[in-house]
Amino acid sequence: MKRTAILLSLICSVSVAVSACQKPPAATPPAASPSTQAGSSSQADSKDKPAASGNGITQEEAGIKLRVDMPEIKPFLEKAKQGPIVPALKQNAVPQGLAYLDDKKWILVSSYREDGKTSVISVIDAASGKMVKALELYKNETTPYTGHAGGISASKKHVWISSDKQVYYVDIDDIVKAESGGKVAFKGSVKSDTRASFNGYADGVLWIGEFAHGSDYPTDKSHYMNNREDKEYKAWIEGYKLNPETDLPVIAADQTQPAPDYILSIPDRVQGMYMMKDHIWLSQSYGRNNASTLFRFKQSLTEAPHTKVTVGKKEVPVWFLDKNNQKNSMELPPMSEGLYELNGEMHILFESGATKYKTSSSYALDRIQILPWSE
Numbered sequence: 360m361k362r363t364a365i366l367l368s369l370i371c372s373v374s375v376a377v378s379a380c381q382k383p384p385a386a387t388p389p390a391a392s393p394s395t396q397a398g399s400s401s402q403a404d405s406k407d408k409p410a411a412s413g414n415g416i417t418q419e420e421a422g423i424k425l426r427v428d429m430p431e432i433k434p435f436l437e438k439a440k441q442g443p444i445v446p447a448l449k450q451n452a453v454p455q456g457l458a459y460l461d462d463k464k465w466i467l468v469s470s471y472r473e474d475g476k477t478s479v480i481s482v483i484d485a486a487s488g489k490m491v492k493a494l495e496l497y498k499n500e501t502t503p504y505t506g507h508a509g510g511i512s513a514s515k516k517h518v519w520i521s522s523d524k525q526v527y528y529v530d531i532d533d534i535v536k537a538e539s540g541g542k543v544a545f546k547g548s549v550k551s552d553t554r555a556s557f558n559g560y561a562d563g564v565l566w567i568g569e570f571a572h573g574s575d576y577p578t579d580k581s582h583y584m585n586n587r588e589d590k591e592y593k594a595w596i597e598g599y600k601l602n603p604e605t606d607l608p609v610i611a612a613d614q615t616q617p618a619p620d621y622i623l624s625i626p627d628r629v630q631g632m633y634m635m636k637d638h639i640w641l642s643q644s645y646g647r648n649n650a651s652t653l654f655r656f657k658q659s660l661t662e663a664p665h666t667k668v669t670v671g672k673k674e675v676p677v678w679f680l681d682k683n684n685q686k687n688s689m690e691l692p693p694m695s696e697g698l699y700e701l702n703g704e705m706h707i708l709f710e711s712g713a714t715k716y717k718t719s720s721s722y723a724l725d726r727i728q729i730l731p732w733s734e
Contacts, residue, residue, distance in 0.1 A: 410446075413540020416479060416493035418446040421712040421725035429722055431650050431690045435730065440704075442727035443488035446470075446481035448712050456511030456520065456557065456631070457697035457708040457727065463535065465491065466727070468708065469511035469520055469697075473715065478508035480518070480534065480543065485701075492539035496520070496529075500544050510557030510631055510697050514565060516606035517546075521555045526567055528607075549608055550616040552670060553595050554578060557697065561634035564621070565608065568596035571627045572645055584624045586681040587665065596623040596632060597670075611672075618673040621660065625680050631697040633705075634658070639680060642695045642707065647720040651695035653707070653730075657684040689730075692722040705730045 410418040445454050445468060452470035460467055466483040477495040484491050496504040509521035517528040527545040537543055554569035554576070571578045571594035582595045598621030599608040608617035623639070630651075631642035637658050644651035664676030694711040710716060712725030 409449075410490040412490065412493035413538065414479075414493060414495060415450060416447045416452075416481065416490075416540075417449050418444050418481075418483075418490040419449045420444055421448045421714070421717050421723070423712065423717050423723045423725060426723065427648075427721040429650060429692070432692050432722065435689055435691050435728075438730060440729040440731075442706060442729045443483050444726055445708065445712055446483065446490045446493055447472075447479055448714065448717075448725055451476070451714050452479060453713040453715065454708055454710050455507075455509050455696050457699055457706060458511045458513050458518070459485070459699045459701055459706070460513050460518075460531070460534075462531075466706070467511055467513065467518065467534075469508045471506065471508040475505055477503040477505055477542075480511070480520075480529075482534070492537065492541075494534065494537050494539075495542045496527075497542050497544040503542075504545070509555070510559070510568075512558050512560040512565075514560045514601060514606050519558050519560065519565060520545075521558045521567065524553070524555050525550045526555055526558050526565070547607075549599070551597055552579065552619075553582075553597055557629070557631045559596075559632045559634050562636075563601050563603065564634075565599045565601055566596050566623075566632060566634060567599070568623075568625065568629060568632055569594045570629060581668070582624075584666070584668075584677070584679075586624060586679040587683050588681055590681070592624045592679070592681075593627055594625050594629060596625055598622070614671060618671050619675050622668065622670075622675050622677045623680055624665075624677055626654075630695060631708075633698050633700055635700060638686065640698060640700070640705065641680065642691075642698050644691075644693060644695045647693055647711070647716055649693055651691040651693055651709075653689045653691050653695070653698075653705070654680075655686045655688070655732075656680045657686055659684050691728075692724055693720050703731060703733070705732055 454470045456469035458467040464485045468481040471478045481493045482491040498504045506522045519526045525548045527548045533543045551567040556570035559566040597619035600620045610617045628645040633640040639656045641654040666677045696708045698707045707728045709724040711720035711723040717723040
């Protein structure tokens with residue numbers, strides 16, 4: 360046993376040209392963000408009993424043992440702070456979407472499960488980092504939703520969850536009133552011409568976007584467009600104005616689904632978005648061992664559209680997100696997903712802490728990462 364221990368120690372201490380062994384920090388308390396000054400030290404206290412909901416969902420570290428040295432993500436690692444533990448990792452959940460519910464100061468995480476179990480929304484108190492509740496998603500009052508719950512966002516009255524070329528919506532009041540371990544049922548859905556891989560909300564507009572990558576993740580050929588650098592893009596984000604009264608898109612009398620009011624033409628492999636007054640953020644990733652990229656673009660919707668397309672019977676303005684309006688970018692650890700901004704800090708979710716990925720991803724993460732940023 361001593362010889363084995365010595366050999367393992369040498370393996371992790373010797374510098375190797377291709378990779379290096381790194382032990383993840385054990386229960387390092389996350390640095391407080393402006394929104395989490397009070398009680399933030401409790402977020403990473405591994406000695407506390409794991410938070411648990413009535414349906415067996417817990418908030419526990421995933422037990423990540425080793426990480427591979429990735430020089431390209433060093434700038435991110437030097438700036439990022441450790442946020443709350445992602446719930447449901449021990450229950451085979453794969454986290455996808457991240458949103459912030461401002462009225463309650465809650466963080467929302469959407470996750471799917473591949474073992475036939477119900478997809479879930481986990482609710483985290485932003486101040487303490489502790490899970491408040493975990494709720495199972497239902498198609499209706501009696502039918503569990505076991506689909507691929509994707510991105511998540513919150514508008515004035517609804518929480519939106521992307522899945523299978525549409526976004527389902529849940530009443531925020533239902534989430535607030537639900538007991539931990541309970542369920543919330545979809546109130547309806549909005550069909551999209553995109554794959555509906557992720558979504559976002561800002562200033563009365565619901566955004567529905569798609570992930571494109573080769574033949575495995577095809578998009579409609581009408582979405583293929585050459586940007587201003589003459590580079591082909593194959594994915595869209597569609598923007599729908601919401602009715603202020605219903606908080607839902609308006610469907611024309613002669614149509615069966617709403618037509619978008621805006622379209623953003625985007626690069627391939629986008630997993631999440633966040634829209635701000637002046638900027639648009641995209642989370643791009645693919646593969647367990649490839650670095651992700653966080654892009655920041657100038658928000659150009661007040662400018663003249665770059666082109667127009669026809670969707671159904673409606674002419675829709677299009678803006679490209681390309682090098683001409685890209686402000687900056689940063690390499691991130693593999694498998695970045697949803698994101699949101701709060702008080703000058705970008706909160707980023709990674710799916711690499713899931714049971715199916717944590718031993719095969721180069722740099723698995725089981726906590727929300729908090730990245731301070733400035734102009």
